[in-house]
Amino acid sequence: MMRTITRILLPVVLCTSLPGQLKEPQTTPDNQLAPQPTLYDSVVKIEVATQVPDYRTPWNSGRFSGGTGTGFIIGPNQILTNAHVVSDNRRLLVTRRGSSQKHVARVRHIAHDCDLALIELQDFRPFEGLPYLDIGGMPKLESRVSAIGYPVGGERLSVTQGVVSRIDFSSYSHSRADSHLVIQIDAAINPGNSGGPVVQDGKVVGVAFQGNTQADNVGYIIPTPVVKRFLKDISDGKYDHYMDLGISPFPLFNPAMRKAYQLPADGKGVLVANVVPGGPADGILERGDVLLSIDGNTIDSAGNIRIAGEFVDMNEIVERKFAGDKVSLTLIRKGEALKKDLILREFPYSRIYAIQYEEVPRYTFFAGLVFQPLNLNLFATFKFDDRRLRQIFADYVSRGLFKDMEDVVVLTRVENDRLTTRMGGFTGIAVSKVNGQKIKTLRQLHEILNAPNPPEYHVIEFNGGNRPLVIPSAEVPAAQKRIMAQVGITKAAQLD
């Protein structure tokens, strides 16, 4: 079974007559001598067996599946590929070109926010001597590039050629939450190409990673600034994720708005419309500040800056930085010019909006009730329609709701049983209190419900709910045993 490596991600191959060193050596069938290895030989096929958890039945093992993708050698035992090729894997096998021997590999670093991963072989020796692909720069618009990989349609290496048609800031569908620089090329893309190199003049200018279901002959590649950032981020042995200022900018085009913030009509400065509570800018920037420059680059009223002649979003400065890096800002606050520095750091709460991989879904099962913390995986699985829950999800970061409820605990399921017979109407809404205590984490809810000497009734209140749900605690132990056996649950909770 072939996994179409991610929904709209179709890896790309571009073909062209390859420049000098990539040119396929002429081999004839009767040539018994092994040819000199070329860069083509450094492009490997990755077979992956996956196990994807099912958030609907989090106690189950999940779906077993698999697929293929492409990777390329960039250094000693360093194979670069897409994160989506190797996500949720239970087994990775790498095959060299022209060989059928499969070599066991494992993920060394994975970055879901930029869809890149570095994998390594258990034993690199069979691959020694193969050239390492160089990471180059940005290709020019209209220039030709070649994508190399192992797409569907055949067993052997495939090469496709295309033209760089657009360089843009665009979304990376693997996490469903991130946007970075993307290069669009006009080559057809096929499943299996993901993770393959896109080369120009013998150097890698991108990694093929996704297609477009609404357009033919369009492929997207991850450009080298993103690849280089990933490689630099992991150079300390750990991937820290992309950084974010944690503010919402609002354009300052309106003359009345500019006047109210005491700004001249010079088209400069962007408004800080919101500061994410607890984010890196919290305590440094305030709502109503007007940002004038970032690291010395003048910010215009739409929040754009100019770097090396290119007109880009000011966020591009932050995109290139790492956890612990400093950002220098000049701003106007209530008419007063200020200079502020802020230190970038990870802000894990915003990951609630990104699909999670390699994670075992957390849950607790209590007398037929299944409680799970809200994240995008859960939302995508259950398609919640409760307005209050959707509002909480939308406001979780921007209004700092995570401070009071790190986990938004949702009652996702009520298993049918004589104890739960009238409780079906409570699914899909967020728990606010259990036994009078405000719920901040799944673990806390689990501990309250499973505390020794429980009250006569457990009382569970819901955010926006009509009435509390009550469970007679005396009936819980028998019900828990009975329902777990009926439903086939062997583990009552997964709290980490």
Add this chain to the structure above:
Amino acid sequence: MKKLLFALVLLQPLVAAPEDSLVRINSTIQTYSASQPWEKTPPRSRRGLGTLLAGNRILTTAAMAADSIYIELQSADSTQTVPAKVTAIDYEANLALLTPDAGPGFLSELKATEIASPAKPNDEIELLQLETNGDPLSTTGKIRSMELLSTFVSGRYFLGYVVKASMQTSGNSFTLPAFRNDKLTGILTSYDSKDQICDVISIDIISAFLKDAEDGNYEGFPSLGIGTATTEDPHFRGWLKLPEDKGGLYVTRVLPKGSAAKAGMKKGDVILGVGGFAIDRRGYFEHPDYGKLFWPHLVRGGPIMGSKVAIEVLRDGNVQTIEATLEKSPAPLVPGYLYDEAPPFLIKGGLVFQELSKPYLEAFGKDWATRAPLNLLDVLSSPEDYEEGRRRVVVLTRVVATEATIGYDRLGSQIIKSVNGNAVKGLPELAKALETVPENGIHTIETDEEPYQIFLDEALSDRVDRDFVTRGLPTLKRLYEVE
């Protein structure tokens, strides 16, 4: 089939036959555009039947009269017409009284019908339609059950009959009178041809409506102003200490300023009885003549405005009786309907402000409950979280591109908190706050979403507004008086 029905008609007594009271009603309906409230949508027409009552009054449904801009009464044979006006209307009970707007014309040739005494289950009733040529078309049906029905405004339930009848559908929309012993006994509002079941407004509700309208000042049906949940869940009952032999309705919400709130009812109370009738765990009581009925009938079905009703509640495990004086439900934060009301709005420099209403949200289309802006839907489902300091919720609904709204184009659906520091209780208050121009000539509008503050230049918006008027906008505001 037609022949058979004709035969039935011929069997009717010749004097004061029900069909002698039938009037065709043609009404032209026009509503305001939800997104451009200064305009009306194209008119539609609706056709139904009315019944002549004593005193030149014509009874029909509210559906026939709501949002009407012109109503015409037509003789059964469609040869004569008389314009009419609405004298009383109840959108929730779906009833309206019309009277000729000029001389009675052909109405003087008709015979007013009398009001029947209350019907009971299994009574036979006669449903009347009019053929194109003016001949009556009668169908006999049987009252299968008495139930609380919601026939026009959703979620408002009134006593009605569920009638089994095999009807031939003629040109009229379903507003048809029902008779019993040649007296008016109800109005049919819908017919399901597959199951051959129709909903009929009961004479009990019609009588109460007519009585209320007698003095020319229609007040409407009272309401307790509460939200409830059933108590079938045995564990929930155990926790509430509800005895097995009792029913009980759990109070989930008490509308501020409503009859129940004034009587001291609290969220978490369990209603055991209303007006001497025990309420079961699903909210039903046993009516001596009608069978099981949903509890609101005890508030809306008989008692009139201002009368008192005793409510037995369980609170903290103790049974107590509270006495509520029945009143109309308090004005809601988010109106559920706006029939015959021009929605208020205010345009200032291209910013369009409106008061949030359910019809506004419904205008987002068939899937409005998921497609409308989430923050506004939240107000509709949890108004109690927005009630403080507000009579209505004022929303910046859209931004018309003007010189004054440069940079604001992507704003919309922002709930307004204050203007120039004055809290906004409703649209008139917002308009008033904008009348005082701050020293720097710039209004500050505070919202509850990013960017939280919007600024508007008074001089510039003034110029833009004048331009709106010259370019065909009939008016820049439609406000109402605040008490």
